[in-house]
Amino acid sequence: MRRRTLLGAGTAALGAGALTAAGWPALTRYIREGHPGTVLPSQTELPAPFRTPLPIPTVLEPTSTSATTDHYDVTQQHTDLEILPGLRTPAWTYNGTFPGPTIVSRSGRRTTVRHRNELDRPAVVHLHGGHTPAASDGYPTSLILPADGSYDAHRVHQDMSGGPHGSSMGHHPMDLTEGTRTYTYPFDQRAATLWYHDHRMSYTGAAVWKGLAGFHLVHDDEEEQLPLPRGDRDIPLMITDRSFAADGSFRYPALDPQLHTPGVTDTYMNGVMGDVILVNGAPWPVHRTQRLRHRLRLLNASNARPYTLQLDPQPPGGAAFTQIGSDGGLLATPRHHDTLDIAPGERFDVIIDFARYPPGTHVRLINRNTHGPAAQIMRFDIGSGSPHDDTTVPHRLSDIPRLDPGRATHTRDFHFRGSTAGWTINNTEYEPGRALARPRLGEVEIWRFTTNFHHPVHLHLNHFQVLTRNNRTIGAFDHGWKDTINLRPAEAVEIVTRFTHYPGTYMLHCHNLEHEDMAMMADFTTH
CATH class of the missing domain: 2.60.40.420 (Cupredoxins -  blue copper proteins)
Known part of the structure; x- marks a missing residue:
């Protein structure tokens, strides 16, 4: 679809009544300028830049180790932080810091992370970029309830009422644990920069904004044999x-x-x-x-x-x-x-x-x-010195097998749209438990994403390779294995992927967290 046609269709759909008068000007301005979001101005004096030394997140030590597994403990808690000089910022944190502590794992070695929820509301943890069994992926209704017993299923449903998912939540069973939940990550994947963050249904934007995010780094032999910078x-x-x-x-x-x-x-x-x-x-x-x-x-x-x-x-x-x-x-x-x-x-x-x-x-x-x-x-x-540098960037970094799109068993289309239904995928608001695709493990598939607004699209479980952008060659930033792809207004991207190892229900969604919270998510189930 040509850009003008696609934008016109999106504008007409949104104008049909999805928004109030207050919301419509922001979106029409966005269509005109091509930018997502609206700036929320601060109400305090902002500090001068370049005065605060760059903090480096602390690397978390394992609670215990075995021959195959490293075990970690993380507490989600309320913490007052000094982010702006002289002021205190109440935050939701992992282990009392923002970002949370960095967890470092080894490819081929299992990591378990036990999260204890001492916040005053439910939480979910998603390892973004992790090749993870479904039970540990951070499905948005797999909730860790507060450890103080202040929440039960009835109160969880109350919190959902009136929101974008309120009508669909009443028929879907939730996976609730009180106080703690242990996530298991086999790390049968290559070295990469991953991150973990809250993924609670309808509240991800607020939770990440308030501090629930941290790094999780994976190392392997291939990466460590390269003469790249390391340490500090x-x-x-x-x-x-x-x-x-x-x-x-x-x-x-x-x-x-x-x-x-x-x-x-x-x-x-x-x-x-x-x-x-x-x-x-x-x-x-x-x-x-x-x-x-x-x-x-x-x-x-x-x-x-x-x-x-x-x-x-x-x-x-x-x-x-x-x-x-x-x-x-x-x-x-x-x-x-x-x-x-x-x-x-x-x-x-x-x-x-x-x-x-x-x-x-x-x-x-x-x-x-x-x-x-x-x-x-x-x-x-x-600095003023000129120390010897023993690092280089090799001309060859890694052998990456290309997935053959000619062997694809399915081609699936996913349309990310603003419409009278809100933010939708294939004209459908998110409903937990309703799968838009059922790919078979081990089979190659082509997935096509199209947009009328700006949407960074994130795929859980497996990474993918980009085939085309707007029916042409891929963009400058589309190379390598991806799990999130940047789609600008009226763009179309084709990816090729193969889901492996783990059957179960996973997510496809926009990583604009307000779009995600307002129903721009979809389930897919591997089998």
């Missing part, structure tokens, strides 16, 4: 945007400030964006670097904001970012970029050679997608 030169960077109230608390436009009724106000139904950029939980931080190659694991953990990342100034000769990995781990060969487009949920693993800059240079990481405070991300201050 291998840095995970969780990029998010947030807004703050006058007292320092997170500001979020929920319909119910107590978050017992799902949904956001109409103006923000296309996604919530903040005016403060946090990197690893710090506003516009600064990091002092040596004149050496550094590996940056970039994660867009924002609810709705996409970024176009660039270094300012660019190094001599350009090509500031050498991409070595994507969502699903190493690329076959490095790729060089002046800028990086990264949508919510996506990860890019890049090498930056700071030796290309003169000593004393201040190098900003900026966002070319916007102006104002959110146009700056962080700053790197280049």
